[in-house]
Every structure is written in C-alpha cells, then in structure tokens.
Amino acid sequence: MDDVTRIHTPVMLERCISVLEPALERPGAVLVDATLGLGGHAEAFLSRFPELTLVGLDRDLQALALAEGRLKPFGDRVHLVHCVYDEINAGLQKLGIQAVDGVLFDLGVSSMQLDRAERGFAYSKDAPLDMRMDQEAPLTAEMILAEYSEFDLRRIFRDYGEEKLADRYARRIVQRRAEQPLVRSADLVDLLQQATPAALSRAGHPAKRVFQALRIEVNQELSVLERAVPAAIGALRVGGRIVVMSYQSLEDRIVKRALQALSVSTAPPGLPVELPQHKPELSLLVRGAERATDEEKAENPRATPVRFRAAERIRSAS
Numbered sequence: 429m430d431d432v433t434r435i436h437t438p439v440m441l442e443r444c445i446s447v448l449e450p451a452l453e454r455p456g457a458v459l460v461d462a463t464l465g466l467g468g469h470a471e472a473f474l475s476r477f478p479e480l481t482l483v484g485l486d487r488d489l490q491a492l493a494l495a496e497g498r499l500k501p502f503g504d505r506v507h508l509v510h511c512v513y514d515e516i517n518a519g520l521q522k523l524g525i526q527a528v529d530g531v532l533f534d535l536g537v538s539s540m541q542l543d544r545a546e547r548g549f550a551y552s553k554d555a556p557l558d559m560r561m562d563q564e565a566p567l568t569a570e571m572i573l574a575e576y577s578e579f580d581l582r583r584i585f586r587d588y589g590e591e592k593l594a595d596r597y598a599r600r601i602v603q604r605r606a607e608q609p610l611v612r613s614a615d616l617v618d619l620l621q622q623a624t625p626a627a628l629s630r631a632g633h634p635a636k637r638v639f640q641a642l643r644i645e646v647n648q649e650l651s652v653l654e655r656a657v658p659a660a661i662g663a664l665r666v667g668g669r670i671v672v673m674s675y676q677s678l679e680d681r682i683v684k685r686a687l688q689a690l691s692v693s694t695a696p697p698g699l700p701v702e703l704p705q706h707k708p709e710l711s712l713l714v715r716g717a718e719r720a721t722d723e724e725k726a727e728n729p730r731a732t733p734v735r736f737r738a739a740e741r742i743r744s745a746s
C-alpha cells in the first residue's frame with residue numbers, strides 16, 4: 429500500500445456513516461463514492477456494512493490505482509470507474525445498476541494530489557503548471573496562462589478565486605508572457621509575490637486564490653458540480669441519501685442551491701390549488717451546512733473548512 433493511503437484521515441467519517449446508515453441497511457445496498465480519492469471513506473463504509481456494494485468514481489488515474497490496491501480485500505463488492513462525476517449515470521448503466529441507496533461527494537483535491545509536487549496543485553512546491561485531476565484531459569494551467577486573454581484571466585481569478593487583485597495579476601501575467609512563458613509554479617508564485625503590494629501580502633499567501641482559480645478552470649469544477657448533484661439525486665432510489673462535503677464557498681453555494689431546488693414545492697405562489705403541484709423530491713437532513721467539531725479540526729486540519737450537507741430522496745421525479 430502507498431504511504432499516502434496510510435496517513436490519510438477521511439473527513440467527517442462518523443457523520444457520513446451516521447447519516448447514510450439508514451439508507452445502506454437495505455439488503456443489496458449500493459453506495460456510490462463519487463470522489464473515491466485514496467479510498468479512505470470507501471474502505472470505512474465497506475468495513476462497516478459487510479453486505480454493501482461500492483461503486484467508486486474518480487477522474488484521477490493515480491487515485492484509482494492507489495484505491496484499487498487499498499480496496500482489494502473487499503473483492504467483487506467494489507467497482508471502480510474512471511470518469512468525471514457528472515457521468516455517474518453512464519457509469520452505473522455500464523455496471524447494470526438501475527438505482528443506488530447512497531451517494532457521497534468529498535469534493536476538491538486529495539492529499540495525494542497536493543503532496544505529489546509534479547501534479548502542480550501546490551503553490552508551495554515547484555513543479556510544471558499542470559493541475560489536471562485527469563491526466564488525460566487536454567487543458568493545463570500552463571496553457572491557460574499562455575493563451576487566455578487578459579480579460580479571461582481577470583474573470584477566472586475574480587470569479588473562481590474571489591481575488592481582489594485579479595486585474596493587477598492578469599495584467600502582469602500578460603506582460604510577462606510576452607517576454608518569457610510561465611511554465612513552472614515557482615515562476616508564477618514569484619510573479620504574484622512581486623505584484624502584491626507589501627500592505628496586502630500579510631493577508632494570506634498571494635498565490636493561494638490564483639492557484640485555486642486556475643485549478644477550478646483547468647478541471648471545470650463548478651460547471652461539472654452543477655450537473656453532478658442533480659444527476660446523483662436522479663440515481664437515488666426513494667429512501668436513498670446523498671452527502672456532499674465542500675471545502676470552499678463557491679462549491680457549497682452550488683450544492684445548497686441544487687439540494688434546495690428539489691426540497692421545496694416548485695409551484696409558483698398564487699396558482700389555483702387544483703393545478704398539479706410539483707411536490708418536493710428531497711428532504712434536507714441537515715439544517716444549513718454542518719461543520720466539523722473542534723476536536724476533529726484539531727486532529728485533522730483538512731476538516732477545518734468543510735461544509736457538510738445531506739438529503740434523502742422522498743419521492744421519484746414528478
């Protein structure tokens with residue numbers, strides 16, 4: 429087993445188990461781990477529910493290879509699929525599975541992706557500007573920095589990084605690439621540090637938000653998530669449950685909207701009562717977004733920003 433799988437502690441594991449448990453006790457239950465990563469959550473679920481079948485999705489081939497080794501002891505109870513999670517239904521169809529009892533999303537990058545410098549996700553490690561979760565995907569961070577217009581760079585830094593200095597950083601990148609391309613993360617970090625006024629350099633690392641924005645753009649994370657949550661809900665049988673853990677507000681906003689949209693009656697107010705009403709398909713299991721306990725945050729700093737949302741499917745699509 430690779431070292432990275434041994435040191436990884438799954439975020440809010442006991443909470444995930446307690447929320448999904450009522451749905452997974454059914455004989456023949458199927459859980460989709462839509463963000464398999466290193467298989468930490470998956471391994472715990474397979475151990476806790478001896479009859480459970482697990483379908484693990486990931487767009488990262490290295491993650492799938494590591495998880496495959498870790499989950500080998502569970503034999504044919506495990507099915508791994510290399511795909512983007514909005515392709516959940518195609519993945520299930522290939523396996524001949526019509527509906528599932530639970531879906532778990534633990535969004536973002538894995539500790540392995542951050543730790544392996546060559547993947548280019550960490551601004552603290554010099555590496556090629558890659559940032560692809562799927563090593564077969566066509567777009568890298570280097571290509572974005574070389575090819576996007578100043579307007580588009582500013583837009584992604586502002587919209588995906590919530591970066592106040594988006595204008596300044598986009599302008600500097602365009603000036604710099606006219607002389608020399610940006611190919612390594614250290615080149616970009618240097619440029620951002622030099623472009624940050626001293627008064628602002630105390631408000632966190634200047635590269636943090638730009639790296640987040642580039643990663644989101646490279647992997648089209650937000651548009652994929654917008655499609656994936658409704659698709660996952662569509663795959664749940666009635667009584668099935670979904671848990672989503674997000675690590676930044678842009679993702680959490682998408683998850684919140686997707687769950688809320690299906691948990692309220694969608695009939696516009698003021699319509700005569702005899703008209704057919706769209707009844708809610710989901711019941712929210714958590715009020716707002718739950719956070720990790722102080723104890724868990726102290727033990728596992730990755731849990732600090734997590735926002736946990738969950739819902740149960742109470743009706744099939746109308």
Ligand SMILES: C[S@@+](CC[C@H](N)C(=O)[O-])C[C@H]1O[C@@H](n2cnc3c(N)ncnc32)[C@H](O)[C@@H]1O
Pocket residue numbers: 436437438439462463464465466467468469470485486487488491511512513514534535536537538539561652
């Ligand atoms: C935070 S890690 C999951 C860790 C996992 N829960 C564990 O306990 O080991 C997130 C994983 O989701 C994968 N991922 C992120 N976005 C994805 C997407 N759109 N489709 C498929 N996998 C995705 C990443 O490649 C990464 O391996």
